Amino acid sequence: MPVVVHPAALWEVHDDPRDFHAALDLQIRRHGENSYRLHRAIVVAGGLTDRTTLAAWRRGLKVPQTPASLKVLDIIEHRYQLEAGYLRSRLQRRRALSGLVPPEVQYAESRRLAWHLPDDFDERSAEEREEILAWVRSTILSGGTAYHRYHSTVSKHRFALRFDGSGPSELAAPAQLRTEMDALLRFKSATLTDIGYQRSGVWGAETAAQREEHLALLFGALAALPEDEVSGLGVPREDLTFALLVLPSVWDWYVKWRERRRGFFTGWESEMLLLGAAFSRSQTGWLRQSPWLAERLRPIPGIVAQEDIDRICEDWDGTCERVHRHALARSKEIERVARVHRDPFEPILPILEAASPVGEYRKITEEILRRMPEERR
Template sequence: MMTDFCQQRLPEVLTAHEIALMQRYLALLVSRRQLPPYVGHRPNWPRMAEESGIEVARLRAVSRQLKHALEALIREIPKLPPPEPHLCRPPKPLGRGKRTRERNSADALAPIPRTTRSRARRGSSKTKPGPKPRPIIEFPPADPGPWQDLSDFPTALALHMQRHGDSCWQLCRSTVKPHEAFDRKTIQSWVSGDNCPATLESFEILRRIELRYRLPIGYIRSKLSVTNRSTRSLRKLEGVSTAERRRLAWHLPEDFDLRSREERQEIIDWVRRVIISGTTDYRKYQAAAMKHRFAVQFPGLLDQRDRRKPDLSGAQVSRCAGGNICAPPSLMAEMRDLIAFKMSTLTAVGYQRIGAWGHETASQKLEHVGLMLGALAAAPDSPIKGYGVPIPNLTLALLAFPAVWDWYLRWRERKRGLFTAWEVDMLRTALALTRKETGWLRQSPELAKRLGTIPGLISKEDVSRANNNWDLICDEMHTCASRLVKEIERVARVHRDPFEPILVVLEAESPLGEYRKITEEISQSIPDERRYPVAAAEALRSFLMLRIGLHSGLRQKNLRQMLYCSPGEIPASERSLNDLRRGQLRWSTRENAWELFIPSSAFKNANSSHFGSKPYQLRLPDLGGLYEAIERYTFSRPRFLHSATDSQTFFVKTVKKTSADAAYDQTTFYEAWRLTIQRYGIYNPYTGRGAIDGLLPHGPHNVRDVLATHILKKTGSYEQASYAIQDTPEMVAKHYGRFLPQDKAALAAQVLNKVWEASSHK
């Protein structure tokens, strides 16, 4: 490598003879494991000229090129094995001055006159001014006086250095081996607080310091603030993209590079399987399905943003980002009319309807219809195995034909292997759209004009019948959908068990107490705000997400859309919050506490008997450092925004260059919660971090399961459990509470056993 460097970089300045001398000199440095001579942070050109036989002026002329080679030697030589014994013998010294330059090539290529800097210093007649260095003592005696156990890393290190009489220079001489490239200024930066250990080499020096001062192993290191692993230290993480490297870095042990290839692969496989993706069957199915996107999207409607890329192929089909299909203009107009019909405050003149859609319901229906149309449009020979309907032929009028639904339902059964409640919900949508007098499809006969023949699904006769008698087509579809709903309900199964990721929590005696361990893990892992302000703020945000969720049992929508009013400001009125359909976290001067105030209209089940048109109000308890965390988070909250506009919500995401705004949406909030569980919730046996062994990644909705199950196990009351999650006892029994027969028997036994316990004391 050094030969190539000299041949490529030095011929412009040095002669061939001088290049040969430099090659020999650099090769001898490597063979003897000798570092290049430096004075401070600069190469010692006079000494290098003496050792290599090249004039100082000539070396200075190529100083810029040589510095790269010298820095590479300083990095790599300490990593090499020790040199052979015969290479460490003292060589014959070279002559100096003009006589040296006149030597022939054989004499000029003589060995270097020293093997280490220390040997050169000992052989020199010059003596350094000042006091001589103190002798190195392996275990220096400590000051017998009392000392205080400090929690801060810089002050704790400085304290023990002072107790043992060490300066930064003396400590560096005592702990760093001669062949190691470790600067004493690094220890100075540790003591001053400007830097802290973050690499394997630094941790090894820290371990030696603990041994030198006879402290417990890990004592000083435990004072370090917890931060994410630096991806630069993972040199042996091969075949991994930069994005995945960042995700994996948090979950890999510090000695990852020192382990065998088999162990490293085992760790990576475990992290990918358990932490990154999760091991449930549904997660595996979902991960495979996401690789092939096929849905029809409607950019500009509701939350479906226009993410289209320029179509450079010249094809007529417009593709959205990720492989989805952008709806053609005619289909976009139809869907816009449907959304307006179901979401407008007043029904348009000439139309009738029963009920209206909220924003979340409309967004869900938009996605479900897009999936159905995308399956019809996908090519039969693609991984989706769709029907191959031409994109221009897509229209909402297809939803009125039983043959289309029959193909789609069978396609979903082949894809999943079973029927679920999802298909039932889609059929109920078809029932509502084709219902007499109030169905939107039935009231839109003009859709029949956009129908085209589709071999095997819609014939010319079907198109003619639809144009002549649209009501008859809707009647047939309504009858067919009513029959299919009953048949599928009979065989429908659960594909995604919502309890599976948190099963280890729900099976605990105190589910809430078990889940609370995650918040305790976060509070113990918050980095130093002075050194890592953004990372500390993100940890506080994760802590408050879980804490407020555990205290309130709110749904994700209410939690992420919650506004914030700082102390001293006037809170928003109930009317304004009702118009916004959002809640607010605010300081109550009457209660002298933080409270949540949410109008009933902001809830998904606003018409439920639980609310009775009354707002939801909850005073947060000042327990477990909650109020302190809120104060610290609100102070650090502007660090997330950068140049983005403040959304006024309490929880804001970290704004990146690609971020449109700081507000969370449904997907980003779910990912933020899931990331918190991955980092702090799941116990990692390779790093020792994480709160709960056996936990799997999950989203914020599972908190409602935890609260409902906890109250059921403690009280056995579905009604009290419904109070915790703002729902009805029937919904708790059907969806949230995991109250097994053995839990019921154990609760009853607590009452019955008191009789026997009382009799045994007589």
């Protein structure tokens, strides 16, 4: 029996189903066919599928997910003289999620890649496929901005100290530094301060955890060796102390170190300097009220000499005042040149750059309406 190219529709449809399975089943019955006849016509037209797959599509057990199966939908639409995209538009995911990328690509990555590959990817030359994959990986999956690429690289080299005992032993904060951190957190978080101390403001649990994390990064950078990937200052672990934060040279080294790693200053450095200024503030700063920390200072080449330490011990209050003013001034300088490293509009740039952004958003609302479940089902 010869295959009819375009079987005639037996009735008109005024209310098309919104989901793929019901729409496919309706069109097959509407054109007087079954899965066997349709499969035969698909094979003649060059499509690759089998009858059981068609039956599973009709019953809602499976959906097309490969380039070959999506091509079958195009054949069915042409056969039944439906508008282009009639069936594909009813799929929740209209892109091929498998069968596009080379088999050596891991499954998890292949699913992410599939969303950004052209439908004819597998029909292109090997050079074009490699170029497309490289672009998607570097621009979309790895982040398109300089900061994303920076963060992806530096996140591989952990250096922040751990105050909670977790993580590798080489990153554990020394006991002396942990004691000082506990004293700071108690000062800023306790319901009542220790006798003789004054404070301005109290840290909640989340703020305390955030401050601890930021200070862990600072001390980790100070302790990291200059010759490794982090390019730290190389302060011996046993010499790490919060007393180092009364030295303007330490703050300058840290913010410049962060600027070298990233390539520019951000508001983060400005906020850290303000934190240092708060620590050294008159009357309410924790450092200002903790002169006993001066005894823990040790000479560090290029940062602090023994003569400097002697002067600090003799005039702790004056030292704190100097670093307080220095931190405030540096914060203003950095704030003036700080850059926003994450563009908040980046995720929707394709829409904003379109000829009609409102029209693009209209597509979103139309897709929502298409995917809404029918009340009768």
